[in-house]
Amino acid sequence: MLSDGLHVRLTPASGFTLTPEHYGFVQAESFSRIKVYEVEVPYQEYLLGFSQESLAQQKMQLIKNKAVQLQNAVCNLISVKQAIAGTVFDKEMLICGDELSSVVVEASYPESATTAHKQAIYHSITSLSVKTDKQLRLFTGLPFELTDTPDYKITTRFRNSLVMQPLSDSSGKSTLVISHGVSEGTTTQQLAAHLIKKDTSPEDIKILTNEQTALNNIPALATTAHVNIEGDTYYMKQILSYQNDRFLLVQTRVPIATKANTNKMIEKLLSNFSFK
Structure with a gap:
C-alpha cells in the first residue's frame, strides 16, 4: 500500500x-x-x-x-x-x-x-x-486535508478541487469547493475579485464585504457577495489564501433563503482544515 x-x-x-x-x-x-x-x-x-x-x-x-x-x-x-x-x-x-x-x-x-x-x-x-x-484518494495530490467534514458531504474530486454539499440541502443547489492553483503577477485582492466574479456578468453580482481572516493560521481574504443565476439569488462566500504565486480557495454558494447558518457551517468545517 x-x-x-x-x-x-x-x-x-x-x-x-x-x-x-x-x-x-x-x-x-x-x-x-x-x-x-x-x-x-x-x-x-x-x-x-x-x-x-x-x-x-x-x-x-x-x-x-x-x-x-x-x-x-x-x-x-x-x-x-x-x-x-x-x-x-x-x-x-x-x-x-x-x-x-x-x-x-x-x-x-x-x-x-x-x-x-x-x-x-x-x-x-x-x-x-x-x-x-x-x-480513499480524495486528498491525493492536494496541499490540504480535512480530518472531518461536519455538516457537509464530499460529492466528488475533480482535478485540483474537492466538491462538497451541505447535508441540509436536498435540492443540490448549494455547493462548496476547496481548490488550489497558480496565479502569477497579481495581488490577493485582485485575484479574489477575479475568482468570485468569474463566469458572472457584472450586473448579476454585488460584493458585500472584504475582510482579512486566516486559513489554518495563514493570512487570507474573506469576500461575500450576492449573485443572480438564472433568476435565483445566491449568497456566496469566498476565502482566499495567496502566497508565492500559489493560492488556496474556499468558495461556497447557497440559495439566499438558506444563508442563515452558512458562515457558522464554514467556520466549523474549516476548524478541521489543515495544510499538509
Whole structure:
C-alpha cells in the first residue's frame, strides 16, 4: 500500500529480496535495486520532467522513452545512464498514473550487468499491477486535508478541487469547493475579485464585504457577495489564501433563503482544515 487507496503488486527478480529501506527489492552483491513509489503529481504532468534537457541537469543521459502496454494501461518506460562514484549505472523507470498521481517503478543496476540479470529486472518491473480506490484518494495530490467534514458531504474530486454539499440541502443547489492553483503577477485582492466574479456578468453580482481572516493560521481574504443565476439569488462566500504565486480557495454558494447558518457551517468545517 503506497498510500490510502493505492495498492501495487510487484514480482521480485530472481535473487532479489525485500528491503526495509523502501518499497521494493535489492540484490546487494550486484549493487542492484528495484523500488516502487508514488509521486503526487498527475501522470501527464510528471512525464514532462523526463526530457533530455531536464535529465541532463540531473547528470543523467536519456537513452529511450517509450510507451508500453501493461495490465490494460499505457505506461512509459524511461531508460537512462548515470555515473555514480566512477561507475556507470543503468536506470529503468516504469511510470504510470492518472490525474491524481504517478506510480514509479525504478530499477538501478551497473551497466556491466549480464543480459540475463537485466532481463530478470525488466520482467520484475513490468509485472506491476495497480489497484486504486478513488474514495480513499480524495486528498491525493492536494496541499490540504480535512480530518472531518461536519455538516457537509464530499460529492466528488475533480482535478485540483474537492466538491462538497451541505447535508441540509436536498435540492443540490448549494455547493462548496476547496481548490488550489497558480496565479502569477497579481495581488490577493485582485485575484479574489477575479475568482468570485468569474463566469458572472457584472450586473448579476454585488460584493458585500472584504475582510482579512486566516486559513489554518495563514493570512487570507474573506469576500461575500450576492449573485443572480438564472433568476435565483445566491449568497456566496469566498476565502482566499495567496502566497508565492500559489493560492488556496474556499468558495461556497447557497440559495439566499438558506444563508442563515452558512458562515457558522464554514467556520466549523474549516476548524478541521489543515495544510499538509
